[in-house]
Amino acid sequence: MMMDLWSETLQQLMELGLPLIRAPMVSVLCTVLALLAGVLGYFYGPYWGVRRVPGPPAMPFVGHLPLLAKYGPEVFSVLAKRYGPIFRFHMGRQPLIIIADPELCREVGIKKFKDIPNRSIPSPISASPLHQKGLFFTRDARWSTMRNKILSVYQPSHLAKLVPTMQAFIESATQNLHSSNEEDITFSDLSLKLATDVIGQAAFGVDFGLSKLQSTRDTINNINHQGDENDAVQGFINQHIYSTTMLKMDLSGSFSIILGLLVPILQEPFRQILKRIPGTMDWKVDRTNQNLISRLGEIVAKRMKNKDRGSKDFLSLILSARESETESNTVFTSDYISAVTYEHLFAGSATTSFTLSSIVYLVAGHLEVEKKLLEEIDGFGPDQMPTAHDLQHKFPYLDQVIKEAMRFYTVSPLVARETSAEVEIGGYILPKGTWVWLALGVLAKDPKNFPEPDKFKPERFDPNCEEEKQRHPYANIPFGIGPRACIGQKFSLQEIKLSLIHLYRKCVFRHSPNMEKPVELEYSLVLNFKHGVKLRAIKRE
Numbered sequence: 001m002m003m004d005l006w007s008e009t010l011q012q013l014m015e016l017g018l019p020l021i022r023a024p025m026v027s028v029l030c031t032v033l034a035l036l037a038g039v040l041g042y043f044y045g046p047y048w049g050v051r052r053v054p055g056p057p058a059m060p061f062v063g064h065l066p067l068l069a070k071y072g073p074e075v076f077s078v079l080a081k082r083y084g085p086i087f088r089f090h091m092g093r094q095p096l097i098i099i100a101d102p103e104l105c106r107e108v109g110i111k112k113f114k115d116i117p118n119r120s121i122p123s124p125i126s127a128s129p130l131h132q133k134g135l136f137f138t139r140d141a142r143w144s145t146m147r148n149k150i151l152s153v154y155q156p157s158h159l160a161k162l163v164p165t166m167q168a169f170i171e172s173a174t175q176n177l178h179s180s181n182e183e184d185i186t187f188s189d190l191s192l193k194l195a196t197d198v199i200g201q202a203a204f205g206v207d208f209g210l211s212k213l214q215s216t217r218d219t220i221n222n223i224n225h226q227g228d229e230n231d232a233v234q235g236f237i238n239q240h241i242y243s244t245t246m247l248k249m250d251l252s253g254s255f256s257i258i259l260g261l262l263v264p265i266l267q268e269p270f271r272q273i274l275k276r277i278p279g280t281m282d283w284k285v286d287r288t289n290q291n292l293i294s295r296l297g298e299i300v301a302k303r304m305k306n307k308d309r310g311s312k313d314f315l316s317l318i319l320s321a322r323e324s325e326t327e328s329n330t331v332f333t334s335d336y337i338s339a340v341t342y343e344h345l346f347a348g349s350a351t352t353s354f355t356l357s358s359i360v361y362l363v364a365g366h367l368e369v370e371k372k373l374l375e376e377i378d379g380f381g382p383d384q385m386p387t388a389h390d391l392q393h394k395f396p397y398l399d400q401v402i403k404e405a406m407r408f409y410t411v412s413p414l415v416a417r418e419t420s421a422e423v424e425i426g427g428y429i430l431p432k433g434t435w436v437w438l439a440l441g442v443l444a445k446d447p448k449n450f451p452e453p454d455k456f457k458p459e460r461f462d463p464n465c466e467e468e469k470q471r472h473p474y475a476n477i478p479f480g481i482g483p484r485a486c487i488g489q490k491f492s493l494q495e496i497k498l499s500l501i502h503l504y505r506k507c508v509f510r511h512s513p514n515m516e517k518p519v520e521l522e523y524s525l526v527l528n529f530k531h532g533v534k535l536r537a538i539k540r541e
C-alpha cells in the first residue's frame with residue numbers, strides 16, 4: 001500500500017518535471033540538516049538565553065576574542081563605556097555576563113549569593129585537573145564545608161604567630177639589595193621568590209630557599225642538573241611556575257586550552273590524545289602536573305604519618321583539624337588536601353608578589369608619596385619588629401598606599417561566578433548556568449568613584465577625605481566580595497606591610513632607565529609585568 005503510494009508520488013514528481021530524489025539522498029540531507037541544527041544549537045544555544053543583555057556583535061566561533069587581542073586587559077573598560085554596567089562578552093562560544101558596577105557586584109556577590117554560589121570553570125582550568133580540587137573551584141556543599149574548615153585555621157592568633165617567620169624570609173630576601181646603586185634589580189623576581197618562600201613555609205612548612213638564590217633564572221637553570229634534596233624542592237617550584245604560567249586566558253595557551261575557548265566539547269578528548277604525544281604543550285603540561293601531584297602526594301602522606309607535626313603550617317593544621325572531626329574526613333581526602341595546600345602556593349605567590357612590585361614601582365615614581373610613607377615608617381621606630389596589631393593599626397598612610405596601588409593595578413581584574421538557578425540581575429533574567437563575571441578592574445578605574453582614575457593618589461583613601469566618604473563601599477574590591485571573597489586577604493596584607501616596612505627602613509627605589517615606559521602588563525589568570533619591574537635601590541643613610 002505504502003509502496004504504491006511512494007511510486008505514485010515519484011511518478012507524479014517526474015510528470016511535474018521535478019528532479020528525482022532518491023531515498024539515500026534524502027537521508028543524507030536529513031543527517032546534514034540535523035548536524036547543522038546541532039552545530040548551530042551548540043554554538044548559539046548559550047547565547048540565546050542571554051541575547052537580551054547588550055553587547056557588541058560576536059564573530060562565529062571566536063566570539064569577542066579578537067577584541068581581547070586588540071585592546072588587551074583594557075577591553076572590558078572600553079566595552080563598559082559603550083554598553084553600560086552589564087554587558088555580554090563572548091569568550092569563543094561562551095557568553096560571559098560582565099558586571100561593571102559596584103551595586104550590581106553587591107547583588108551578585110552578596111544579596112543573591114544563594115543563586116550564584118560557585119565559580120565558572122574557565123578553559124585553562126578545565127585543562128588542568130590539578131587546579132580543580134582546591135577551594136577556588138569546588139562547589140556547593142563541599143565548598144562550604146571546606147571553606148569553614150580552612151577559615152578555622154586562619155584565626156587572627158595564628159596569623160600573628162606567622163609574623164616572625166615572614167620577617168625572617170623578608171630579611172633574607174633583601175640582604176644584598178643595595179650592593180650597588182648603579183645596578184638594576186629585577187624587583188618582580190625578588191618579590192616572587194619572597195612571596196613563594198613565605199607561602200611555602202606557611203602552607204607546607206617547607207623552606208623553598210628561593211630568596212637565598214641569585215635569581216629565579218639561576219633556580220630554573222639549576223633544576224635539571226642536580227639531584228639532592230634541595231634541588232628536589234626547587235624542581236617542585238620550577239614545575240609550579242611552569243604549570244601556573246601555562247594557564248593562559250587568550251589564544252596563546254596549549255592547544256587543548258585554545259580548543260576549550262572555541263569548542264569546549266572537544267577540549268577533553270583532544271587533551272587526552274595530545275597529552276600522549278611527546279613534545280606537545282599538552283604533553284609537557286600534563287607531565288608537569290603529574291609530577292606536582294605525585295610530589296604533593298608524597299608530602300601529604302609523610303605528614304599524615306607524622307603525628308608530632310606541630311601546628312604552624314597550613315597543611316599540618318588542616319590535617320589535625322581533619323583528624324579531630326570524623327565528619328570532615330569525607331571532604332578532606334588526601335587528594336583534596338594536596339589540592340588546597342597547593343592552591344595556597346598558587347593563589348598566594350603571584351598575587352602577593354605582583355602587589356608588592358606594583359607598590360614599590362608606583363611609590364618610586366611619586367616622591368611626595370615616598371616622603372610621607374618614610375615619615376610614617378620612621379616614626380614607628382627604627383629597629384622594633386611590628387606585631388600583627390601594630391601592622392593593623394599603626395600605619396594608616398601605608399594602608400592608603402596599598403589600597404591605591406591595588407586599585408591602580410588590579411591583580412585579579414575579573415572574578416568568575418556562575419548562576420545555579422534562574423536569577424534576575426540588573427533588569428535581565430539570566431538562566432541557570434550563566435557565567436557572570438565581576439569586572440573589578442573596571443570598577444577600580446570608574447571616574448564616578450575615583451576622579452582622575454589614572455592618577456596615583458593614596459590620599460583618596462584617607463577616611464576623612466570627601467572622595468572616600470562619598471564612594472560606593474564596593475567600588476574598590478581587589479580581594480573580591482561576599483562569602484567567596486579571598487580567604488588569604490589578611491595573610492597577604494600582613495606580609496605586604498611587613499615587607500614594605502622592612503624595605504623602606506633600608507632603602508628607597510628609583511625606576512631603572514632600562515625599564516620600558518609605560519610599563520607593559522600581560523594577563524594570564526592574574527595580571528603580571530611583561531618585562532618585570534627593574535629598579536635601582538639606594539641605601540638610606
Ligand code: HEM
Nearest residue numbers: 136347348351352355412479480481484485486487488492
Ligand atoms: C594581594 C594578594 C591577593 C589578592 C589580590 C587576591 C585576590 C583574590 C580574589 C579577587 C579572589 C576571588 C574572590 C571572589 O570571588 O570574590 C580570591 C580568592 C581566593 N584567594 Fe586570594 N588573593 C590574594 C592572596 C591570596 C593568598 C595569600 C591566598 C592563600 C593564602 C589566597 C587564597 C585564595 C583562595 C583559596 C580563594 C578562593 C576562595 C573561595 O572560593 O572560597 N589569596 N583571591
